[in-house]
Amino acid sequence: MAMIRSTVHMAFMFVTVIPFALLIVLAAAVGLGADKRYAIAASWLNLSIQAARVIMGVRYRIQGQENLPDGATSPAILLVKHQSTYETFLMPAIMPHALAYVFKRELLYVPFFGWAIGLLDMIHIDRSQRAKAFGKVVEQGQKLLAQGTWVIMFPEGTRIPRGERGNYKSGGARLAIATGAPVIPIAVTSAKCWPRKAFIKFPGVVDVSIGAPIDSVGREADELTREVENWIESEMHRLDPEAYVAKS
Known part of the structure; x- marks a missing residue:
C-alpha cells in the first residue's frame, strides 16, 4: 500500500x-512582481504537502513558532536539519515570510521546476567558485533580508x-555574521516518514521544532555553527529518540 500511495503522490506532483x-x-512575462511569483510557488509546495497528508498519511506538527521574529522586515537566517525533500517543500508552506533558498545553479536546468525557481528571488551559486559564490550569497542575502525575505540554508549541505x-x-553562520541577522535553528524529523532518497514514504508525523533566535553580532562563524549544531542535534535526539538508541 505504501508503494501505491507513494506512486500516486509522485504522479500528483509531476502533473501539478x-x-x-x-x-x-x-x-514573469506579464510583469508580476517577485512576491506574486513566490506566492504561486508556495501554493504548489503547500498543495504537495497537503497531498502528502491525504494520499500518504504524512502529517507535520510544529512547536516553537513563537520563536520566529516579528515584523514585516525583521531579518532571519533559517538553518534547518536536512533529512529529506519534505522539509524543502514544508518550510515555505509554514513560514510567515517569503524564503530564499541557497542552491546550486544546476537545478535551474531541470525542466519546469528549474525554470520556475529561476524566476524567483532565490540565491543560486556556482559551487566550483567558492569565494565568488559566497560573495554572491552575502550580496543577494543582504538585499533579500532588507526587503523582508528570510534566507534558508541546510548547514549539513x-x-x-x-x-x-x-x-x-559554516556558510549560514558566516552569512548571518556578515548581515547581522539572527540565526533560527530548526530540527525536523522528516526521515521517519520520508527517508533520504527513498521513493516509498510511510504514514506518520514529522516533528518540526523551531529554536530561539541566536544573535550573530560579534560572533565567530565556527563558534556560531557549533551552537546551531549542538541545539539541532540535541533536539533531534529529543524528538526522535528511537533513531539514536543504537548510536548512544
Whole structure:
C-alpha cells in the first residue's frame, strides 16, 4: 500500500508542477512582481504537502513558532536539519515570510521546476567558485533580508540518514555574521516518514521544532555553527529518540 500511495503522490506532483511552473513563467512575462511569483510557488509546495497528508498519511506538527521574529522586515537566517525533500517543500508552506533558498545553479536546468525557481528571488551559486559564490550569497542575502525575505540554508549541505549527523558547514553562520541577522535553528524529523532518497514514504508525523533566535553580532562563524549544531542535534535526539538508541 505504501508503494501505491507513494506512486500516486509522485504522479500528483509531476502533473501539478507543470501548470504551476508555466504560471510562474507567465506571471514573469506579464510583469508580476517577485512576491506574486513566490506566492504561486508556495501554493504548489503547500498543495504537495497537503497531498502528502491525504494520499500518504504524512502529517507535520510544529512547536516553537513563537520563536520566529516579528515584523514585516525583521531579518532571519533559517538553518534547518536536512533529512529529506519534505522539509524543502514544508518550510515555505509554514513560514510567515517569503524564503530564499541557497542552491546550486544546476537545478535551474531541470525542466519546469528549474525554470520556475529561476524566476524567483532565490540565491543560486556556482559551487566550483567558492569565494565568488559566497560573495554572491552575502550580496543577494543582504538585499533579500532588507526587503523582508528570510534566507534558508541546510548547514549539513545534503540529506542525512535518520539518526545520523552530517558535517555542519559554516556558510549560514558566516552569512548571518556578515548581515547581522539572527540565526533560527530548526530540527525536523522528516526521515521517519520520508527517508533520504527513498521513493516509498510511510504514514506518520514529522516533528518540526523551531529554536530561539541566536544573535550573530560579534560572533565567530565556527563558534556560531557549533551552537546551531549542538541545539539541532540535541533536539533531534529529543524528538526522535528511537533513531539514536543504537548510536548512544
